[in-house]
Structures are given as C-alpha cells and as structure tokens.
Amino acid sequence: MYLHTQLLINEIAADEPDPAAANALQEGLGGQFGEMRTMMQYLFQSMNFRGDPASKPYKDLLQGIGTEEISHVELIGTTISQLLDGSPRYQGKKSDPVDQPGAGGATPLKIALDTSNIHHYLVGAQGALPVDAAGNPWSGSYVYNSGNLVLDLLYNLMLESTGRLQKCRIYEMTENKTARSTIAYLIVRDQAHENAYAKALESLGVNWGKVLPIPKTNAEQFPEVKKLLDKGLQSIQY
Amino acid sequence: MYLHTQLLINEIAADEPDPAAANALQEGLGGQFGEMRTMMQYLFQSMNFRGDPASKPYKDLLQGIGTEEISHVELIGTTISQLLDGSPRYQGKKSDPVDQPGAGGATPLKIALDTSNIHHYLVGAQGALPVDAAGNPWSGSYVYNSGNLVLDLLYNLMLESTGRLQKCRIYEMTENKTARSTIAYLIVRDQAHENAYAKALESLGVNWGKVLPIPKTNAEQFPEVKKLLDKGLQSIQY
Amino acid sequence: MYLHTQLLINEIAADEPDPAAANALQEGLGGQFGEMRTMMQYLFQSMNFRGDPASKPYKDLLQGIGTEEISHVELIGTTISQLLDGSPRYQGKKSDPVDQPGAGGATPLKIALDTSNIHHYLVGAQGALPVDAAGNPWSGSYVYNSGNLVLDLLYNLMLESTGRLQKCRIYEMTENKTARSTIAYLIVRDQAHENAYAKALESLGVNWGKVLPIPKTNAEQFPEVKKLLDKGLQSIQY
C-alpha cells in the first residue's frame, strides 16, 4: 500500500523555461532506461516475488528502491512541466496575448512548429508526456522480470548504469539550472542503486571489484553532481 | 514523494490457482482501462497541474486518487501472481518433478502450450505481466492529459466507468474466489472514484442526475460486491 | 464527399453464431491485407493524387475502388458482429441468465476464457474490433502511397491478390454460412479489383498474360464463390 506526501524528493532549481532541455529530459522519464521503467520493473519484480522467508531481504530491496523510483518519476515529470511552463511567452514578448490565446487570429503557439516534440503544445498543455526524447510512447514490453534472482539483479544493475550513462549525456546537452538540478540528483541516486544491486549480487557470488561505477565518467567533474556527492547522497539507501 | 507500507489495500481470498482467470485479470492490470492506466493518468495530470491556488483542491483530488491507484496495481498484480503460483502442479500430479524441472527429459511446463498467454510461463516465471488480456503491452499512448480541467475530469469519469464495466464482465467469467475478492473490491472503488469525479464536475457545472453509476449493472447481484457495498466502501475517499 | 445508404453491399446469410469463425474474419477486416487496409490505402492514394488532367482516369479508378472498400469494411464488420451475437447462449443453455448477467454470482461469460480473442467479450460487447486474427491493432504504417503511379498500382494488385489468398484460406477454415456468404463475395470482388489494376498497369506497359489470377486456387470449387462467378460479379466495376 502506497502513501503520498506533498513534498518532492529533491528541490528543483529555478531557471528560464527551456523546451529543448525539457525534451531531452523526456528520455529520463519515459525512455527505455528512464524512471518509469525502473519504477515499473521493480514494482513487478516485487509483486511477483515469492519464495521462502530467507529471500525476503531481496524482495524488500526491490520494493524499497521501487518506491523511491515513483518519487523520481514525480521529480522529473514536475521538472519537465516547469521547463515547458510559459515557453511561448519566453520566446515571444511579455505583451503577447497569452491569456486570450489566439484572439483575433494571433499565433501565440507558433513556437510549437519548431520544437523538439510538437505534442508538448498540441496534445499536452505544455506538460510532461509518457514518451521518450524521440517521441516513442513508453511500453510495457520494457519491463524485465525473468524470475531468476541473479538475472533480475544483473539486469537491474545494467539498467541503473545505462540510466546513469544517459543522464550524464543529457547533463552535457544543457546548462539550464532547472534541468541540471534534477539530472544531477538522479545521477547520484542511480549510483546508489548500482551499489545496492552490486552488493546484493556479491551476496550471491559475483565480485564487482574494479568495474563499478558504470559508466566510468567521473561525474565529480559536473559541479552540481559534486555538491551532492560531497553530501554522501550516493551512500544512502532509503 | 511516495512511501510504502507492506500491507495490501485489501485482503486476497485463498483459492486454487487458475491461469485462465489470471489472464482475464491482466486486462484490469495492464489493459487500456486498467489500474496501470488510472495510476499513470492521474500521476501525469497532477505532475502537470499548474494554476492559481483556487484550483488546488482539484490537484489534490487527482493526486489522492492517483496514489490509491498504485495500491490497486499492487493488489491486482499480486492477485495474478497468486493465481499462477504452482499452476503446473495444479493440473499435474503431486509427484511431478517440480523441484527438478525437466530432470531426465520430463515436461512439467507442458501446460504452457495450452494456456491463454504462454508468456506467463516462458517470459515470466508464472507472475503478472504489464500486458492486457490479449497480450498487448501497456502503452504510454493511453495516458490522457489535455490540460483542460473539465475534459480531464470527464475523461477520468469515463475511464473509471469503463474500468468498472470491464471488471463486471471479468466477474462474470470466473468463480475463482481469489480472483473475485480482488475484482469485487476494485468494482466498488471504481464507483467511489466515479462519484468523486462526478462531484468535481458538478462543482464546475455538470449535473449528473440520473446517469450514474455507469454501467447500470446492478452490482449488488454479485455477492462479493454486495458485502463491500454494505460496508459503505463506495462512499469513502482516501 | 461521401454519402451512405442503409443497405449492405451484399446480403449476409443466416446461420448459428460462431466466435472462432468471427475471429478468423478479423484478418479480413483489420489485418495487414484486409478491408480497412484497402479502404485507407486507396483513400490516401486518391487524396494525394495530383498531376495533369491526362492522369485523371487513374485517380477516378482509385477513388472508385476505394469507395467500394468502405462498403466492404461495413459488410465484414457487420458479419463479425452477427457471428458473435448471442454466442454465450449458443454454447450454454437457453435458460442461462443472459438478461440479468451474472445475477447471484453466475458466470454467463465463462466462454470468453476459451475463445480466440478474449477482447471480443471483455473490451467490446461481442462485436467486431479493428484488429487482425492474432489480435494486433490495425496500423497506419500499413498504408502504401509512394507517389510513383506504376508502383502504387503494382502494390495495389499485390494487395488485392494477397487479400484473395487469405480469404481463400479463411474459406477453408469454416463451414459457417454467415461467414462464407461474406467471404465468397469478397473473394470475387478482389478478383474484379485485381483485373482493374492489371488493366491499368497494361495501359502503362505491363503484360499480365498468364499470371493472373493470383492465387491460382480455382475458386470455382467453392460452391458459394461459383454462384457469384456465374452471375459475372467479377467483371463489374462500380
């Protein structure tokens, strides 16, 4: 059973709207290796988890991380919504007829014709969509739950690592502070989850020695990330 | 931000495994009008909800119901998993080599060839899948969030009503007690949500007078449903 | 501009309901080579047809056949609906509680668990769906309109021939008279369209000599088809 408290899991920094950054972040929300995927994959893995009491700690791990991922969906979705908010005004003039859209034949939504995903303006009302950065809708076929514990954990580790790789790439695509505050936070939490799954795999026999973190990208070079690492955020498991 | 407590939102009754019923319930989980849909639709509608403080109660409503829907996903997913648990043994003999699957060339999974969705045995390990009863994976294109409040609420009301209609049909497909305990609970909660959206729409000008509930199916005829209605479950909003 | 008259393009013979035959016919309605495909393909080809007045006869041909295809969609859709009508009663007892579905916990829809596409009973109300016989929804990606006239006509000829091939196969799957009356009619009209596209291609330089009709299946062996051929239905162009 799930509960909700009206508090985001991390604060979103204020900056100008930025539709192009918003679209890149869609990969982190609705992409094959984004937050909707981790959330759903761990939810299914824990719902389908059966077996003797000795394996209960593994179920708890999946359920715990899975619950945190719902908050990640909420965080990145809200960030995208904020990045799209008022975008037409942003590139137009303050005096453009936003409140009376199109009154008298004006075209305040013209910006949509040149944007990364026209659906942000046409199907949604300048808000997040359950799609990736190329516009593909999220698909249930992404979810992996083989029922073999080692394989499920191995996939999860690879999933978190790929998520972290993609978020490092998104970080290198934009300087927008709203986008970066969320991306930096998610990079560090991905690392925490990588560690948690690696530790679980070690308890089952794998030695991860020199291979983690994946990707090797020294994320400390990203100022926003360094700040969070200095706080030790990557070592906390909720 | 979301929290989880290891308690299902409703108890699941014990009965024999039943793969055919499990497959019908997949529509209620991963179908176009199932629990994954309501959960995601309300989550996106609340993440993208902006506007003046006066409209905050509508955002709270969406967020509240949306959170309950995550628990519905957990409930129906766990029910499906339980309905599939041990199914091969169920139709085979007690002495079948379940612990040593296939030892010496045996075929304990033969049942899968004749089941509604072979993926329950082949891709998953006899657990719930994010697909509908015909095997279509859940799609992000289902989510509706136009940004027009009346339209969003109208769609939500129609969505809950269609969910209720389909669950009434599933109820009429199986006598399995495990399946029915969950289906009956979800039928009554759908009605509660129908009422909540109708009341919200009334506050915006629609008069629903004689039209609810949809469908007219007198669910009191279903014994499991009647028990819950007698408790007044349809009038509670979490 | 389109008009409608409340008359089917061919009469549907009466017979018992037959859900399995209904599902096979879905390929002829919503399949990759079914009636929705021909209807949409010719509609797009004629909407996008531009060019000098000399090529107007080709546009007229596409538009003419395209309009007939809408009536084919109507014919096969209505046939499927009729094949599903009352099916639960058909395999159950006359006294089953159909009018009060599920009253007192009965399961009049149990038949759905064992049917070819459970969606016929669960998502639809025992009616035709825009999907193929394997349950795949019809897709806009089927439509072919390259803009090269010879290629478009060649594809159309191949499309009609494949439709005819599949309908011959469906014919050999069922003896139900309702299903066969519609299938036989569509086989013969497919041949008429094959001929029309072949003639158009001949006017552009191809000699079809010995190759038509495709498939070679001597459809005169099918009694229902022979009756229509004797009437000369294959030689009429509307």
Next chain:
Amino acid sequence: MYLHTQLLINEIAADEPDPAAANALQEGLGGQFGEMRTMMQYLFQSMNFRGDPASKPYKDLLQGIGTEEISHVELIGTTISQLLDGSPRYQGKKSDPVDQPGAGGATPLKIALDTSNIHHYLVGAQGALPVDAAGNPWSGSYVYNSGNLVLDLLYNLMLESTGRLQKCRIYEMTENKTARSTIAYLIVRDQAHENAYAKALESLGVNWGKVLPIPKTNAEQFPEVKKLLDKGLQSIQY
C-alpha cells in the same frame, strides 16, 4: 453502403505551400483525436449496434456523423497534400531543377532534412500520411466501442471536444490561409457534433447545462471561425 461524389465538403482556400503547417494538421488527420479516429470509431459503433427498434435513432446518429467524418478525412488529407505541393520550389528558386530532380547531382529535396517529418518527402511524395504530428502511425487501439450506449456517447462527446481543443491550438500555430480554412470548418463541425452527442445524452438523462462547449475557448475570436458560425454551420446535422 457508401457512395462518393467528387466534391469536397468545404472549399480549401488558396495560399503558399507550408510544410510546417502541413505537419501540424497531421494531428487532425491521423492523431489519436483526429478525423481518422472519429470516422473509424463511429463506423465500428454503428456496425456493432444491435438491439431493439427503439434504439434505432441512436444508431442512425452514429452512422450519420460517421459518414460526415469520412468527408472530413478527405478534406483535411487534401489540405495537407496541397500544403506540401511544390514545397521544395517554394523555398528554393524558380529555376531549380524540379522537373529533372537531381539531374547532374543537384539536391532539390535538401529541404526534407530540415522539415518536421522527413517522411513527407522520403516515403510519400509530398502528400498526407496516416500518422500524427509527431510521426506515430494511426492505431486501431484508439477505437472505443464498449457496447454501453451512455459510455459510448460520453466518449464521443469527449472525443469531439478534445478534437476541437487540438484544432484551436493548431489554429494558433499558423496563419496560412489554406490550413486555416479547413481548421476553422472542422472546429465548427466538432461543435455541431458535441451538441448532437450532448442532446442524445440528455435524452438518456444527463444535463449538460453550463458545461458546453468544451473547450471554453471563444472561437468567435478566430475570424475564419466567426464567419462560419454566423452562417449557423454549428447547428446543422447532416
């Protein structure tokens, strides 16, 4: 049975080609709430309509509006084709080698690399496609036909309202007269269909009082729309 007359249901105004506007209009043709959807949804709802003679007027309503929608598909498809016609020349020079495309290594189709949907130039020959404005192919899974009359009508009303909302947004994206003449016409007809479904729902018990039209956008502010409203086009049912 359907008939066709070579006359568009509304005249298309002449203006320059405009590939970006053409792409926005694709949502109105092949989008989830576009004309292909309304056409197919009402076609399936009327094909599957069974029941006593008393409910015949509802079937007639669905069939009537459904037939008009085919003409809407034809209208918006032809408009898109016209908006794409000659586009390369439009942004290039009069003397560009259009008749001998690419002769001697020229690149008259270079414009395609920077256009909203490269398929308009690469897969089609500068014509309409059965896809939405983000390039997703139309899908049969869009069609809603629950078999519950109130729900079907409620969905239809919501569908027309969403179509109208999206077309208002498209209107605000472009000043092209070709695009606007068709969009304005469809906005007004959507309103007519909203009214028709609302009236049908009222006959079944819903009171729509203050809620229509949806969206509230005062479309009279759009000059092209006002002209049609003054003619009373919104009150005619074919």
Next chain:
Amino acid sequence: MYLHTQLLINEIAADEPDPAAANALQEGLGGQFGEMRTMMQYLFQSMNFRGDPASKPYKDLLQGIGTEEISHVELIGTTISQLLDGSPRYQGKKSDPVDQPGAGGATPLKIALDTSNIHHYLVGAQGALPVDAAGNPWSGSYVYNSGNLVLDLLYNLMLESTGRLQKCRIYEMTENKTARSTIAYLIVRDQAHENAYAKALESLGVNWGKVLPIPKTNAEQFPEVKKLLDKGLQSIQY
C-alpha cells in the same frame, strides 16, 4: 561481407509435425531474447564499433558471435517451418483433400482456428514468422548498443543467459524430437557465448567466480543437451 553455404549449423532431428511446439519455438526466434535479437544486437554493436586498434579483439568477438547468430536464426526458423509442415494432414486423415485445398467446400485448414497462432496458417503458409510466442512482431527497439563497452558486454551476457533460461523452459514444454534437437543445441551454444562474454568482462575487471552459468538449471539432466556437452560443444568459439 557475408557468405552463405547451404548447410545448417546443426542437424534437425526428424519427428512428427507439432504446431504447438512450433509456436513455443517462435520465442527463441522472434522473441525479445531470441536469435533475431542476438544477431541484430551484435551486428549493430560491431558496425558501430570504433576506437583504437587495442580494442579490436572486442570488435572481432562481437562480429564472430554475431555471424554465428545468423546461422542460429536459420536453424530455428527452418525447425519451425519443419514443425508446421503438413500439420493439417497430421491431425486429419491421410485422404483429406490437401492437394486440392477446399475443393467442394471442404475445410482442410480448420485446425488453424484452434492453434496457438492462427497467422501460421493464414498469413504465412505454415512457416516461421518474425514474431514471438505471443504473436508480437520483432521490434528494433530491442537492440541495445550503448557505446559503453562494459555495459554492452554485460547486457550481452545477460541476454545470452535469459535466452538460455527461456530455452530451458521451452525444452520442458515439449518432447518433440525435432524441437528438442534444435533447442538443445542452442542451449549449449548460449552457454559458450555466456562464457565468452564473461571472459571478456574479466579482462576488463569483473570476477564472475561462482555466478555462472545462468540459469543454474543443470542442463545435463536434459538427455539431448548432455550428449552435446559430452562433445565439448560449450567450449568452442567459432
């Protein structure tokens, strides 16, 4: 550049046709973790492989295994085709009119109505299809190629392990010798590829110690597999 020799990579044992087994094998051909996937994934990974000469051995590894996978596609596709060959006769009588299908209104394809995937008889001519065991067409979105070498190898190892897990399950579903001869061969080669990727990962720092093979299923219990292991097939890299 690729060459072909008209020799299968392994012999297919003779046995009766078996449509249900054929359908289960479709997962191994067109499923998310089947042979088309491994073939395409390694092909893309090697086409996109760039970098200094020192990493050439990794590219060679991917290219080598990738080429073997094309032969696996050929092997399992041919096996499915053989399992479907003559199936109607198999369950009907010797004297059924197979050569003159449907002559005089007979229904030699009736078997298709009750088969796992009707498309095997209706869309194909009793041959393999590029779909999985639940009928989903193979999708390019399956292919993983992140460009990070460790992640790509890790995914490949997980992919081979999941393929092996699913093939063990298929083995336990059928006793048909035709099906088992191919499945047994592929299980052993999957293990060879697991080993190759594990060794490559070890050269980059991971210690796989006790975790392989995945799944732990002692495949020596499967007689057909044991025979191949005794020959040392799992230790050969082509």
Next chain:
Amino acid sequence: MYLHTQLLINEIAADEPDPAAANALQEGLGGQFGEMRTMMQYLFQSMNFRGDPASKPYKDLLQGIGTEEISHVELIGTTISQLLDGSPRYQGKKSDPVDQPGAGGATPLKIALDTSNIHHYLVGAQGALPVDAAGNPWSGSYVYNSGNLVLDLLYNLMLESTGRLQKCRIYEMTENKTARSTIAYLIVRDQAHENAYAKALESLGVNWGKVLPIPKTNAEQFPEVKKLLDKGLQSIQY
C-alpha cells in the same frame, strides 16, 4: 550457415561527418523498405521454402540475394556510423573537451538538441540505430512471406523498386560524399535485384516489357551512379 569476411561489399568515400545525412540514410537501413527489411524478408522466404526439387532455383535465388542484403546492412550501417563520428567536434572547435566530456560543466553534446534524431547521441553513442528516418523502430510486421511464389516474387520486385525510389530521393537530399558513395552503390544493386526478380517472374509467365526499371528516374544523371553503371554492376548476380 553464414560466414563473414572483414571486408565491406563496397568502399565508403571519405568526407566530413553529417548528422542530417546520417538520419536520412536511416530510412535505407531500418525503414519499411530498407536493407534490414530485404535481408529479413528473403531470409524468411528461403527458410520457409519447401517443395519439389524443380523449384530449387527459386529458393537459391532468394537465398543468394538475401545473403547479399546482409552485406548491404553492414555497408549502410557502417556508413551511418561514419557520418556521425565526431560530429560534435565537427560543429564545435578542435579544442572542445571531447576526451573529457562535460568536464567542469561544459556541454559538448549540445548539438544533439537540434539534430534529426536525438537518440543518435543519447541512446546510441553516435552510431546507427535499427530505426527509420522518422525514428520508428524496425518491425517484424514488415516481412512478407505469403507462401505463394508469384506473389512473393512480385512483392520482392515492388520492394526493390520502392527501395530504389527512396534511395534516389535520399541522393537528392545531400551532397555528402560518404553518404552518396553508399547510396549510389545500393541504387545500382537494387536495379540488379529488380532485374533478377523480373526474370524469375517472366519464367513464371509475366512480361515486364516496358515497365522496368521502376522508378523511371534516369539514374545515369547521378554522377556516382553512372560510374557504377559503366562498370556493369547492375548486371552481376552474386
């Protein structure tokens, strides 16, 4: 059984990176009428080819062309990879921090926000993807294998012709020498395959007289194509 030799089937000319051209070429790789399609279609047609020894030459033809198509996939995939290689640097400065991407908060991947398919930078590492030019993943539903030999050959001829038509269009979109060297080669080989299928169809009764090649586009006007035609490449069958 397949073998590979580390030699491309044709040489790729050197030129600057060009992400827009790379994206156009994606249609030739992962599009509905691209090289993955021809490769898979002929592979399935030959795997499923059964029948008497007299028809063996047709199977050999399909298998021969099919094998060449794998080399085409390799050629165009490698070309796309080369066109994307180093693109960020290309439009940035030589001194941009490519080796230490994003060090200190830099945005070397900013170019991705404005590119045709952001996945080239975000999901892949500037390499080819199994998608078309509009970003749709390749689908198994493209493969056509009806089992009727004339129809299969007719579709193949139409498929090669459409591929040739699209490649002529791509040629006219870009002057990049890397892109053109591959496109020109594939145009000429498509013509060779058109001829081969036409000849096969003639042996079965069709007279192609004046209609080939399709499209009529006089490809000799393309300098790169003329050079290959002069060598007689269109008349060679491997």
